[in-house]
Amino acid sequence: MRRTLAVLVVVLALTTPAWTQGKIGVGGSFLFGSPVFDAFAEVALGDATALRFTVGTLFSGFGVNAFTIDATFLIILGLEAIQPYFGAGAGAFMVTGEGAAEGFFTVNGIAGVNLPLGEAFGVYGQIRFLAQVMGGDFAALPLSGVGLYVNF
Numbered sequence: 001m002r003r004t005l006a007v008l009v010v011v012l013a014l015t016t017p018a019w020t021q022g023k024i025g026v027g028g029s030f031l032f033g034s035p036v037f038d039a040f041a042e043v044a045l046g047d048a049t050a051l052r053f054t055v056g057t058l059f060s061g062f063g064v065n066a067f068t069i070d071a072t073f074l075i076i077l078g079l080e081a082i083q084p085y086f087g088a089g090a091g092a093f094m095v096t097g098e099g100a101a102e103g104f105f106t107v108n109g110i111a112g113v114n115l116p117l118g119e120a121f122g123v124y125g126q127i128r129f130l131a132q133v134m135g136g137d138f139a140a141l142p143l144s145g146v147g148l149y150v151n152f
Helices: 002-019
Strands: 022-031 034-044 049-061 064-076 083-097 100-116 121-134 137-151
Touching: 022 049, 022 121, 034 137, 049 083, 064 100, 083 121
Parallel strands: none
Antiparallel strands: 022 034, 022 137, 034 049, 049 064, 064 083, 083 100, 100 121, 121 137
């Protein structure tokens, strides 16, 4: 127990400067023509890697809500003018309403590009794939989108 705690403290101490860098972004996606509101928080794990937490609202009305939430490990190619990225992760797709909730776990993939407009902000374009296996069937939901981000 003490050894595990000591290793954890050393790892956090060595990565503390990296954890203080990241992005917060908002934007919109489209799922089969329907608008989706997206928000994310991204934490840098190193110079070329990051962990992104995303939440998206697919539908809200008539007492029914549909949303996604996921975590994605990103690899970022650090070019000067643009910053392409790609990654994979997992999350959930949920529908709630009228006293009931239904959902399923997803495996996701993402590919996109950050376009810095200044030192502290920029725009992004991406495509996310939310994939599920349910009842022996495989389905992938593509969400293409754009948005704004700020560095912190």
